Amino acid sequence: METTPKPPEPSKPKSMTWKLIAIVVVILIVVGVAAYILTQQTPTNANVIIQDDTACGLNDASCLFNPASYNATVNGAAVFWRNDGGVNHTVGTNSTLNANGLDTFTSNSIAHGGTYSHTFTVKGTYHYYCTIHAWMKGIINVN
Ligand SMILES: [Cu+2]
Numbered sequence: 001m002e003t004t005p006k007p008p009e010p011s012k013p014k015s016m017t018w019k020l021i022a023i024v025v026v027i028l029i030v031v032g033v034a035a036y037i038l039t040q041q042t043p044t045n046a047n048v049i050i051q052d053d054t055a056c057g058l059n060d061a062s063c064l065f066n067p068a069s070y071n072a073t074v075n076g077a078a079v080f081w082r083n084d085g086g087v088n089h090t091v092g093t094n095s096t097l098n099a100n101g102l103d104t105f106t107s108n109s110i111a112h113g114g115t116y117s118h119t120f121t122v123k124g125t126y127h128y129y130c131t132i133h134a135w136m137k138g139i140i141n142v143n
Contacts, residue, residue: 046082046115047072048138054086056133063089063130065138072142078117079140083110090131091116091138097127106131 048070052063063085072079081091092106102124107116109132120126120142130136 046080048079048081050081050083050085050089050091050110050130050136052085052087052089056085056087059135060133063087063133063136065128065130065136068137069139069141072120072140074120074123074142076119078119080115080117081107081110082115083112086112088112088132089136091118091128092131094127094129094137099124102126 049066050064051066053060056063065081070079083089088109088111090107090109093102093104095104098104102122103118103120103126105118110116120140123142126140126142128138128140
């Protein structure tokens with residue numbers, strides 16, 4: 001059986017270059033997607049920041065809405081809350097303190113970096129609180 005000798009392998013500088021370019025493109029895409037996700041999770045337009053000490057034991061005063069009182073416009077821009085704390089919180093209207101006819105809402109549990117928003121449709125003083133930590137209270141004055 002006759003075998004022909006193999007010719008020597010040609011060097012492949014072009015294929016190496018394309019591999020490098022592909023790797024750089026993949027890295028750029030991953031960094032871009034990560035930056036997009038991070039900026040989406042922490043929008044800069046939050047009006048009320050939810051803060052805590054990552055514990056929130058009963059009546060822990062360091063778990064709060066900042067500012068505690070915020071002025072909004074009826075049918076204007078939505079009010080945004082953002083949880084910058086380490087534990088989950090909610091934003092819920094206080095039906096005991098609020099006048100009849102005002103908007104009512106209760107957010108789902110908001111994790112760190114999460115937001116909740118509401119566009120107020122009725123003028124008035126809105127008392128709200130965190131349904132997980134009932135001592136965390138805030139007010140939105142809608143004019
Ligand atoms: Cu809370």
